[in-house]
Amino acid sequence: MWRNITGFLLCMALWVVALPLGAVDWPVSPRAAIAERIVPPYALGEGINDKGVYHLLNSGGAEIGYAFETGPLAPLPGFSGKPINVLVLLKLDGTFIDVKLLSQHEPVFVAGLGEKPFRDFLEQYPGLAITQNLVVGVPYGSGGGGSDLIYLDGVTKATASVRIAHESILAAALSVAREKLAGIGGGASARPDMAVEEDLSWQDLIDQGIAQRLVVTNAQADQAFAGTIWARDDPIAQDEPEGIYIDLWLVDVGAPAVQRAVFGPETLDDLARLYAVSPDDEPLLVMDYGRHGLVSQNFVRNTAPDRLSATQGGFPVALRDADLFVELHPDIPEPQAVMILRADRRLGFNPIADWTLRVQAVREHGMFHPEIGDAHFELTSSAPGRFYVTPKVIKPRSPWVDAIFNRQGDLIGLAVFLAGLLVLLGPGMTRLAGHRHYTAIRLAILAVVIGFVGYWGQGQLSIVTVLAVLRAALGDGSFQVLLYDPFSLLIWGVTILGFVLWGRGLFCGWLCPFGAMQEFAHHLGRWLRLPQITPGRRLDLWLKRVKYLVLFGLIATAFLLPDRAEKMAEVEPFKTAITVHFQREWFYVAYAMLWLVLGTVFFKGFCRYVCPLGAFMAIGGLLRGRDWIARREACGSPCQLCRVKCPYGAIRKTGEIQYDECFQCLDCVTIHDDPAQCVPLILANRKRKAA
Structure with a gap:
């Protein structure tokens, strides 16, 4: 009775893989452990919060970005039930400086492939930015040329694990960005449509609100400093309260039609060359006819203006001098100061959305060591949408949907194969079993299972998945980990269907790659006329109980000694023989080869007597309805x-x-x-x- 109940619960758990559980709590590493991984010219600054986020400093002690762990911020459980913890160094503009592995418990990297392929995968991140559309490409999919997506090379045989790591890295980085980083906004930025032609004049720009003006009188400037020690530090404002302090014009000159209404031929040529070199820069013309000016006397060309700043959507917009000589159209009066600034659309600046230009007014109080005070005046602007084209927003797919699209060809092939197999073993079973070439047909199907399902598709099911589902059912992990490997999930689905229709036989007899290898070993032994070992009836009954002891031993280890669960799961030779193609330490290879060689004289000994997955399949097979x-x-x-x-x-x-x-x-x-x-x-x- 207890086996019926256990089998039912284990099997039904596999059908609820989409149910999300609460986040796994992950402890923050000691500061010293993080600091020792930061190498010059960088240094770890002070902590920002209790989630392990720190300021990152350069060699001069200036803040250059942030350092944080992914575990506390985005604890996405892997197949072991534990998150993959990675140290991320992120610049202020959202660019990855470095990504380093701190800890992981993924079975394929613990004792299978080793950690080197995982570390090699993480080396792709430096230089990329969270503002880019980053996805993990796999050998089964391809990143198309001309796509806005940037593909990271996955790790063959470990696609699900690196997807989990990638999603954790992005989730943690974006959580820091939303809270701390400047200039990273959402949505797609509009770009000038170079094909739009329109004849405009300076007056047209004024009438249509394309050219916008900010006027601040001396009296208004005084009012901004009223009640401070700087209230009477501008004699001119005191003498001429109605005089003009700031008379600033702002024009977004990204659209060619606007450029022609504002600039002379030489500046038009300069802007064309600038666009060819920096197509993501949006040029902004600012002109001042008042006495304030645009920058201070200490301003250096081709740097950020020290008296002008901008914001959009709550994020600062990085402005930079384009360092261009400005030849204005003859219709425009000559200003006191003029310059062309540029804003980077890659950092989220959208010219057709409202943004705010802030002008800083500065006053000094005192003679020898003057105290500096400032006030700000704002002008809100946006460019007309008719001159721009907004690229289609690429909405990131869910990780499990992305995994399906990357393997859609394999999934279609597997679905056809499984559907055909179900027909053969269902309505066509009697005809198949009675075919005079039945053995050859069966071996051909098993060869497909080894080659396509096993080596190519990496669809060898494992007891590791069962243990992960059990931990998730009790709150130590997440069912979502199964969604990262849709190929194996499809096999699980058909296997569970097989429980109801036939019992354990569908998977163990037809879909297990290692079981198929043992059957070929048996036929090889018969072909070589090797003597066959057949245990007696009583010994056979006792040996068949061993696999249940192994299964429940693994379950106990998974909950009592979780750090050793991956090692204990090596009782399965599947990883060695199928997942890593025998490319690992000699003792693992020797263990897997032992069962295959033994299979030439002892029919499928591992499957019948030792396999913990077979024990689970046997329990699940109690759901058989006929x-x-x-x-x-x-x-x-x-x-x-x-x-x-x-x-x-x-x-x-x-x-x-x-x-x-x-x-x-x-x-x-x-x-x-x-x-x-x-x-x-x-x-x-x-x-x-x-x-």
């Missing part, structure tokens, strides 16, 4: 032919099928339906002839 192997009254009494011929020992002396040990090889179905082999049919035929 006895699909036909029996006759004479089966077992007196006929024992099927029992003797069954290589799995899955038929009792009474003729009853022991479905939790049946691998669905169909040998008994072949005998049952063959008038030349089935003893009851032979005897009945003789009686008919005698009559």
Whole structure:
């Protein structure tokens, strides 16, 4: 009874893989542990919050960005049930400086491929930015040329694990960006449409609000400093309160039609060259006719203006002098000061959305060591949308959807293969079992399972997945980890369907790549005429209990000693033989080869007696809703032919099928339906002839 209940709970858990659980708590590493991983010319600054986010300093002690762990900020559980923890160094503009692995417990990297491929994957991040559309490409998909997406090379045989790491890195970086980084806004930035032609004059720009003006009188400037020590530090403002302090014009000159209404031929040529070199820069013309000016006397060309700043959507907009000589159109009066600034659209500046230009007014109080005070005056602006084109916003797909798209060809092929197999083993089972070339057909299907499902598709199911689901069911992890490997998930789905229709046999007999390799080893041993070892009935019954002990030992380890669960799961040789193609330490290879060599003389010994996944499949097979192997009254009494011929020992002396040990090889179905082999049919035929 307890096995029925356990099997039901384990199987049903696999159907709720989309249910999100609460975030896994992840402790913040000690500051010293983070500091020792920061190498010159960078240094770790003070902590910002209790989530392990720190200021990152350059060699001069100035802030250059942020350092943080992904574990506390985005604890996305991996297959082990624990998050992958990565140290990220991020510049103030959102560019990755470095990404370093701190800890991980992914089975494929713990004792399979080793950590080197994982660390190599992380080396792709420096130089990229969180403002870019970053996705993990896999050997099954391809990043198309001309796409706005930037593909990171995944790790073959570990696609799901690196996707989890990637999503954790982006989630943590974006959480820091939203809170701390300047100039990173949302949405796609509009770009000038070079094909739009319109004849405009300076007066047209004024009338249509394209050219906008900020006027501040001396009296208004005084009012801004009223009540401070700088209130009377501008004699001119005191003498001429109605005089003009700031008379500033602002024009977004990104559109060619606007440029032609504002500039002379030489400046138009300069802007064309600037656009060719920096197509992501939006040029902004500022002119001042008052006495304030645009910059201070200490301003250096080609740097950020020290008296002008901008914001958009709550984020600062980085402005920089374009360092261009400005030749204005003859219709425009000559200003006191003029310059062309540029804003970077890659950092989120959108010219057709409202943004604010802030002008800083500065006053000094005192003679020898004057105290500096300032006030700000603002002008809100936006460019007309008719001159711009807004690129289509690429909405990032969910990680599991992205995984499906990257493997859509393989998934289609697998779906066709599985559908055909279900037809063969369902409505076509009797015809298949009775085919005169049945053995050759079965071996051909198993060869596809080894090559396509196993080596190419990396669809070897493992007890590791079962343990991850169990931990998630009890709150130590997340079911979402299964969504990162849709190929294996599809096999899981069909396997669970097989529980209801046939029991454990669909997976163990037809879909397990390592089981298929053992069957080929058996046929090789028969071809070489090696002696076959067959345990006695009693020993066979005792050995079949071993796999259940192994299964529950792994479950206990996963909850009592979780750090050792990955090592204990190496009782499965699947990772060595299928996942990493025998490319690992010699003792793992020797262990996997032992079972294959033993399989030449001892029929599928690992599958029948040791496999913890097989034990789980046997328990799940208790959900079987029918006895699909036909029996006759004479089966077992007196006929024992099927029992003797069954290589799995899955038929009792009474003729009853022991479905939790049946691998669905169909040998008994072949005998049952063959008038030349089935003893009851032979005897009945003789009686008919005698009559």
